[in-house]
Amino acid sequence: MAFETSDKKTFIQTKQRDKVFGYHDIEGFQAEIGEYRMRTERTGPFYRYIRENGDKIEKDISVEKGRFIINPVEPVNTPKNVTNFLQIKFRKPFLAEPKSSVDVYATFPVEIAVFIAAKKSVGIVDIFSLQKPKYTLYGNPRDGIICRYWESDLYSEIPRLDRYREGVIKLRIVNSDTEWIEVKNAVFDIYGMKIYYNDEIVYSSASINIISPKVAETKFIEQPLEEKMRKALELYTARRIAVTALKFVMEWGL
Amino acid sequence: MIDVLNYKLYGDVTVYDVAVVVFVMAFATIIAKIVTTNLRRALIDKMRRDQLELMLKIIYFGIIIIAFIAVLPALGLNLSGLLVAGGITGIILGFASQSVVSNLVSGIFLLWEKPIKIGDQISIDGVMGFVEDVNVLSTIIRTYDGLYVRIPNEKLFTSNITNYVAHIARRFEYVIGIRYSDDAEKAIKIIKKLIEEHPFVLKNPEPQVFVDNLGESSVNIIVRVWAPSTEWYSVKMEMLWKIKTELEKNGIEIPFPQRVVWFANELRANVSKEEGRQT
Numbered sequence: 204m205a206f207e208t209s210d211k212k213t214f215i216q217t218k219q220r221d222k223v224f225g226y227h228d229i230e231g232f233q234a235e236i237g238e239y240r241m242r243t244e245r246t247g248p249f250y251r252y253i254r255e256n257g258d259k260i261e262k263d264i265s266v267e268k269g270r271f272i273i274n275p276v277e278p279v280n281t282p283k284n285v286t287n288f289l290q291i292k293f294r295k296p297f298l299a300e301p302k303s304s305v306d307v308y309a310t311f312p313v314e315i316a317v318f319i320a321a322k323k324s325v326g327i328v329d330i331f332s333l334q335k336p337k338y339t340l341y342g343n344p345r346d347g348i349i350c351r352y353w354e355s356d357l358y359s360e361i362p363r364l365d366r367y368r369e370g371v372i373k374l375r376i377v378n379s380d381t382e383w384i385e386v387k388n389a390v391f392d393i394y395g396m397k398i399y400y401n402d403e404i405v406y407s408s409a410s411i412n413i414i415s416p417k418v419a420e421t422k423f424i425e426q427p428l429e430e431k432m433r434k435a436l437e438l439y440t441a442r443r444i445a446v447t448a449l450k451f452v453m454e455w456g457l
Numbered sequence: 458m459i460d461v462l463n464y465k466l467y468g469d470v471t472v473y474d475v476a477v478v479v480f481v482m483a484f485a486t487i488i489a490k491i492v493t494t495n496l497r498r499a500l501i502d503k504m505r506r507d508q509l510e511l512m513l514k515i516i517y518f519g520i521i522i523i524a525f526i527a528v529l530p531a532l533g534l535n536l537s538g539l540l541v542a543g544g545i546t547g548i549i550l551g552f553a554s555q556s557v558v559s560n561l562v563s564g565i566f567l568l569w570e571k572p573i574k575i576g577d578q579i580s581i582d583g584v585m586g587f588v589e590d591v592n593v594l595s596t597i598i599r600t601y602d603g604l605y606v607r608i609p610n611e612k613l614f615t616s617n618i619t620n621y622v623a624h625i626a627r628r629f630e631y632v633i634g635i636r637y638s639d640d641a642e643k644a645i646k647i648i649k650k651l652i653e654e655h656p657f658v659l660k661n662p663e664p665q666v667f668v669d670n671l672g673e674s675s676v677n678i679i680v681r682v683w684a685p686s687t688e689w690y691s692v693k694m695e696m697l698w699k700i701k702t703e704l705e706k707n708g709i710e711i712p713f714p715q716r717v718v719w720f721a722n723e724l725r726a727n728v729s730k731e732e733g734r735q736t
Contacts, residue, residue, distance in 0.1 A: 282656055285685050337653075339660035340683065344624040349685045352660045 223367070224400050225433070227271040229264070229319070234273065236315065236367050237333040252317070252328055262328060269321030271328070274435040275370060275405045276316040277393040279351045280330045287439060288451070289396075290341055290350035291372070292388045293357055299378035299386055299413060307376060308362060309355040309389075310369045312336070313405050318436055325436060333368045341390050342455035350390055361404070361428070370398065370405035375424070378413045386411065386419070386457045394439045395423045395449035399432035406432065419457055422450040470533045478528045485524030489517045507574035510590070556611070557594065563614035564593040572618050580619040581608065622686040626659060629682065629693050633700060634675030639709045641668050641676050647707055648680055651699050657692050659683040674714045 223234045229250050232243040238256045245251075249263040279286055291309055299305070317329040339352035356362075361371055378384055389411050399406045408424040427434070462473040493513045500509055529535070568591065573579050577588045579598070586600035596613050598606040621627070635644050645666050652664045662683045669679040680700070684692040701711065 285657070285687060335654070336656040337660055338657055338685065340626045340662060344626045344662075344683075347625055349625055349659075 222402070224274050225272070226320075227273065229266065229269050229271055232271055239331055239333070241317065241329075254317075254329055254331065256331075260329065264319055264328065266319060266321045269319050272318040272320055272325065272436060273315060274318075274433070275313045275366075275398050275400055276330065276435060276438050277396045277398070278312040278314045278332070278334075278353070279393050280314050280316075280438065281332045281336045285338065286349040286351060287393045288341070288348050288350040288390055289393055290339055290352055290388055290390045292352065292354045293386065294354055295357065297357055297376065297386045299376055299384045301378055301381045301383060304375060304377045307374050308358040308360065309372050309374055310353070310362065310364060311355070311372050311407065312351070312353050313366065313368055313370050315367065316436070316438065327438070333365075341388075341453075347455060348390075364404070366400065366403065366405045370407060371428075372406070373408040373426075373428075375408075375410040376413070377410065380413055380415055382416060384413050384416050384457065386413065388457065389419075389421055390451060390453050391421050391423065392449065392451040396437070396439070397423055397425045398435040398437070399427040400435055401429075401432045404428065405435075413457065417454070417456055419453045420450050421453060468533045470531070474531045474533075478531050481524055481528045482521070485521050489520040492520065493517045505574075506576050507591075510575055511568065556609075560594045560610045563610035564591075564595075567591060567596070567610055567614060568593075572623075573620055577623065578621040580621070581613060581616050584608065625686060626662075626683050627686050627689050628662075629684070629689060631680045631697055631700070632669070633678045633680060633704070634672060634711055635678065635704070635709050636712045637676060639676070641678065643707065644678060644704055644709050647703055647709070648678070648700055651696065651703055652680075652682055655692065655696060655699075657684050657688045658696070659685070673716070675712050 223236050227234065229243055230245075232241070234241045239254060240256070241252070241254045243250045243252055243264075246263065249265055252262045252264055254260045277287075278289060289311065291311060293309070297307070312332065312334040314330055314332040314334075316327060318325045319328050337352045339350050340347050341350045342348060357374075364371065374389065376386065389409070391409060396407060396409075406428045408426045410422055410424055412420040414420060462471065462476070464472045466472060466475060493516055496516065497509065497513060504512075567573075573588050573591065573596070575588050575590060578586070579588055581598075584598055584600060584606050586598045586604075586606065589597040589599045589605075591597075593610070595607050595609050598608060600606055633644070633648070635641060645668075648666050649664070652658045652666070658664060659682070664683070665679065665681040667679055668676055670677050680696075682692075682696070704711070
């Protein structure tokens with residue numbers, strides 16, 4: 204099993220973009236990520252949030268004193284939310300040894316959310332992404348699910364990526380079966396996804412527990428790469444009643 | 458006043474008992490309304506609308522039925538007697554109101570079988586639109602042009618129902634005709650690129666683009682793509698125009714119907730020198 208090495212990916216880092224993730228004062232706010240430019244203007248009693256990338260999006264925000272929080276969020280929101288599942292398709296299939304456990308790294312698309320925080324409450328202002336979104340069907344049209352589609356290589360060590368475009372997800376692949384099993388993709392329920400970030404990387408962690416050659420159980424793990432990483436605000440936590448387990452059973456093939 | 462309240466209507470049941478029953482039932486109805494209204498507000502963005510409506514109906518009628526059972530003794534009725542009487546009454550009522558009972562039973566089966574749910578887009582006996590509500594006696598449809606249509610559940614139950622969004626994804630297709638002189642492979646490549654770029658044209662099931670037949674006036678390319686059921690109509694509208702403009706940008710045209718006519722005898726034509734005049 205040959206893994207891609209980290210130096211094969213271009214690591215883009217400019218000083219200007221270093222500190223976009225995190226807290227920003229609403230007064231005089233200005234930031235730039237890729238082709239996206241964001242700023243605020245004072246318009247009477249409101250602040251006007253403006254985001255441009257050829258198109259222009261404007262929102263009036265009624266706030267006396269507040270701060271923006273910009274951080275990566277679960278990648279199922281652009282161009283609109285139609286699902287809460289993410290499928291990571293491996294460019295090269297992974298052959299898992301019987302009764303084994305191995306950690307590999309894959310990538311996931313980064314979507315960026317702008318939150319407004321005031322009076323101990325947080326609201327969403329904007330979500331965008333530097334990645335072109337694509338969706339797919341996992342399973343059949345009757346019982347299957349729509350998923351955000353993403354292709355990734357598997358890496359043996361943490362790849363260095365443009366954190367505004369791609370995040371790194373550690374996958375613990377556990378083969379509980381007694382056979383060699385080929386894994387071509389992983390599907391996750393985005394509820395429960397924990398995203399962490401620092402000045403260099405956007406990071407998440409998950410496990411794939413292979414139960415049989417056609418069935419696996421996936422779930423996100425709450426585990427940052429290092430202690431000092433910031434935890435991103437999540438969109439998919441309290442919006443619906445948490446009666447469903449945070450595990451997802453891949454029953455339509457690996 | 459007290460005498461009036463103690464006035465016996467039948468058996469031991471007094472006016473006071475009936476007043477208590479009316480008050481309790483009114484109170485139960487108000488409580489049921491308050492509970493369901495607050496639950497709707499609290500859960501509207503946390504549950505699927507059809508499940509929420511079903512749950513609210515169960516809670517609403519549950520409260521009223523519990524209150525009714527609780528006040529029955531005040532009316533001098535006991536449940537065992539009522540069951541026997543109810544059985545006989547049920548038979549009488551069943552014959553008397555056959556269509557109502559039929560609709561009710563159909564409604565219960567529909568709620569159980571769930572071929573449709575609130576918010577679905579369906580077609581039934583030529584009526585197409587959104588399901589607004591599924592009641593025990595009838596189902597309410599809002600047609601695409603905004604009309605209110607009430608369909609009795611009995612009719613719904615015995616009709617062919619087409620639910621456009623019952624499955625998570627659906628396929629649609631276009632037939633794109635290009636000129637015989639155009640490069641079909643290039644056209645296919647352009648169409649595939651457009652398909653790949655659209656977020657809601659699903660990666661899997663894989664889209665199909667191929668030359669289907671050689672028509673009278675054009676080479677016909679079939680484009681078959683899958684999209685999420687919630688998005689398919691907007692994708693369908695968007696993609697066709699994109700394909701047309703992109704093909705034209707690349708010099709590939711969609712031809713008008715044409716026919717080559719051969720004359721058995723040589724056709725003589727005289728072209729006069731006068732501008733624009735032909736014979």
